[in-house]
Structure formats: C-alpha cells, structure tokens
Amino acid sequence: MDNHFVPNLTIGLPVVEALAGVASRPLDCHLMIDDPDRWAPAYVEAGAASVTFHVEACAAPVRLARELRVQGARAGMALKPATPVEPYADLLPELDMLLIMTVEPGFGGQQFLDVCLPKIRRARDLIGASGADVWLQVDGGVSADTIERCADAGADVFVAGSAVFGADDPDAMVATLRKLADAAARRHAEARLVRGPAARGAGPPGRQRCRAAPNAAGVPVGYGLARYACLTAESTCLTRQIVGLPAARATRKPAAASPARAAVSRVTMFPPQASGRMAGDE
Numbered sequence: 043m044d045n046h047f048v049p050n051l052t053i054g055l056p057v058v059e060a061l062a063g064v065a066s067r068p069l070d071c072h073l074m075i076d077d078p079d080r081w082a083p084a085y086v087e088a089g090a091a092s093v094t095f096h097v098e099a100c101a102a103p104v105r106l107a108r109e110l111r112v113q114g115a116r117a118g119m120a121l122k123p124a125t126p127v128e129p130y131a132d133l134l135p136e137l138d139m140l141l142i143m144t145v146e147p148g149f150g151g152q153q154f155l156d157v158c159l160p161k162i163r164r165a166r167d168l169i170g171a172s173g174a175d176v177w178l179q180v181d182g183g184v185s186a187d188t189i190e191r192c193a194d195a196g197a198d199v200f201v202a203g204s205a206v207f208g209a210d211d212p213d214a215m216v217a218t219l220r221k222l223a224d225a226a227a228r229r230h231a232e233a234r235l236v237r238g239p240a241a242r243g244a245g246p247p248g249r250q251r252c253r254a255a256p257n258a259a260g261v262p263v264g265y266g267l268a269r270y271a272c273l274t275a276e277s278t279c280l281t282r283q284i285v286g287l288p289a290a291r292a293t294r295k296p297a298a299a300s301p302a303r304a305a306v307s308r309v310t311m312f313p314p315q316a317s318g319r320m321a322g323d324e
Contacts, residue, residue: 044075047099048148055081055088062089072120072181072201074147075099079106086113094118094141094179098125107136118179122147123158127165134172139199140165144192145182150203154183159195166196189219193226 045051062069068091073082078095079102085093093115097103100119107117118139121127123146134140142162145152162180169176179199180192189200202219209215 043148046076047096048074050074050148055084058085058090059088065089068092070094072118072141074120082106083109083113086110086115090115092116092118092139094120094139096120096122096147097130098122103130103133104136107133111138120147120181121161123155123161127161127168131168131172134169134176135174137174137176139177139179140169141179141181141199142197143182144180144184144188147182151208152183154185154188156191159191162192162195162197169196184219186215186218186222189222190226193223194230196230198227 043050043052044054058069058071069089070092071085071090072094073085074096075081076099078100082093082095083106093110095103095106095118097119098121100106103119107119110117116138117136118141119130119133119137120141120143121130122143127140127142142158142165144155144158158180162178165178169178177199178197179201180197181201184192184200184202185205189202192200200219200223202215205219206212206215
C-alpha cells in the first residue's frame with residue numbers, strides 16, 4: 043500500500059527483499075499501489091514468487107503480466123469491488139490468478155460485500171470458458187461466516203486477515219477455514235459434474251474430464267481444491283493447489299530461484315503488524 047492508490051502506507055521493496063533473504067516460503071505480494079507497470083517487476087527481483095497488480099492502476103496489464111512471468115513469478119490481476127470483470131475476459135490466458143476484492147482495498151477488518159458474489163460467479167464462468175489455468179482469489183472480509191459462500195461462487199484462493207489474527211487460536215481458525223472451503227469446493231465440483239459439460243463455465247471436454255478424476259481423498263481434482271495455507275504478514279491466503287498441474291506452471295520458478303521463491307504450495311507466516319491493520323504490498 044502506497045497511501046496513493048489506497049489510504050494506507052505499509053511495507054515496500056526493502057522489506058520484501060529482507061524477508062526473501064530469510065524466508066523459506068514463497069512471498070505472495072498484492073500491490074495496492076499506483077504505477078504498478080513501473081514497480082511490480084522490482085518485487086520479483088526482490089524475491090516475490092507471486093505478484094498481483096490492480097488493473098485500475100495499470101497502463102498496460104498484458105505487457106506487465108508477461109513481464110512478471112518472464113521474470114519467473116506468477117502474475118495476478120486484482121479488481122476492486124466496482125470494477126466489472128467482463129472487459130478483461132480476453133486477458134485471462136495472460137494471468138495465473140485473478141483477484142476479486144470483496145472490500146474496498148486499503149484496510150483490514152472490513153465487512154464482506156455480498157454484492158461481489160455474482161461477480162465471483164461470472165469470473166469463474168469466464169475462466170472456465172477460457173480454458174486457462176487461472177486461480178480465482180477473493181480478499182476482504184473472508185471469515186468462517188463468508189468463506190463457504192465465496193467457494194460456492196467459484197473462488198479457490200482465499201485471503202483472510204482479521205478472521206485469523208483476531209481469533210483466540212489462529213492455527214485452529216486456519217484449519218476451520220480450510221475445512222469449510224474444502225467442503226464447499228467439494229459440493230461445487232460435484233454439482234458441476236452432475237450438471238455435466240453444459241454446466242456454467244465447464245470449459246472444454248478435456249478439462250471437464252479432469253475435474254471428474256478423484257484424488258486419494260475422493261475429491262474431484264483439476265478444479266483447484268484447497269491444500270495449503272499461505273500466510274503473508276497479516277493476511278492468510280488459503281490457496282488451492284491444482285493437482286496434476288505441471289510443476290513449472292505451478293511455481294514459475296526461475297532457474298536461479300532462492301528458497302523463498304520455491305513451490306507455491308507451502309506455508310509462509312509472518313507476525314501481524316502491531317497496528318492491527320492489514321499488511322500491505324501483499
């Protein structure tokens with residue numbers, strides 16, 4: 043956060059670089075900043091394994107996404123609550139993750155905006171129709187009361203801050219959130235299988251067959267079922283590892299990657315800020 047794009051000022055490049063030097067887990071940076079075209083690539087150089095920029099602040103999102111990928115990071119694009127997703131449907135193959143904000147970015151502790159649920163569903167449909175391997179993330183007001191609704195709508199990556207670090211037992215809350223998300227995702231996947239290839243956002247037949255194959259736990263895979271928690275600063279990213287996804291695609295790790303840039307399907311945790319506000323540039 044830069045106190046320009048959003049009304050808050052938090053960590054920046056020097057802190058990310060310092061964390062990358064000591065962290066054994068990947069760094070996932072959500073940039074709530076102006077001029078990401080200029081600054082986002084520097085976060086990859088600083089050690090971020092995944093960088094998400096806001097399309098509202100970006101002059102050339104395709105060029106930026108490609109540059110992030112060339113540098114070895116996963117490329118994510120974020121949309122504020124009032125930003126429609128449909129104009130960016132053609133950009134989906136250029137992305138590794140699409141982030142739907144379910145609060146106005148800038149501060150933690152806000153109430154979840156139910157009005158964003160239809161947009162999550164439309165985003166899931168667009169991703170399915172594109173045939174691209176794009177994770178669908180939600181950030182803002184995610185809690186035990188809202189995570190199932192997000193998963194039912196089609197989200198498969200969840201960022202939770204206050205719900206986790208405001209809990210008496212943060213570890214137990216992470217486990218609860220993962221369990222709720224997994225259960226909702228299982229119901230969602232099963233419903234899509236029952237409806238068949240004609241289901242909304244089912245995608246090409248090959249991808250539909252992929253969803254039908256269960257894993258060892260009996261859960262259909264290929265839809266992005268939750269398998270790990272990625273905690274960055276005060277936000278907890280309950281992410282979904284896509285089973286069967288090639289390792290190079292899942293991590294986009296550069297040839298000379300540091301341990302902090304290794305496989306994205308691992309756990310990262312940093313202490314929350316003393317201010318209790320949502321940690322920025324994440």
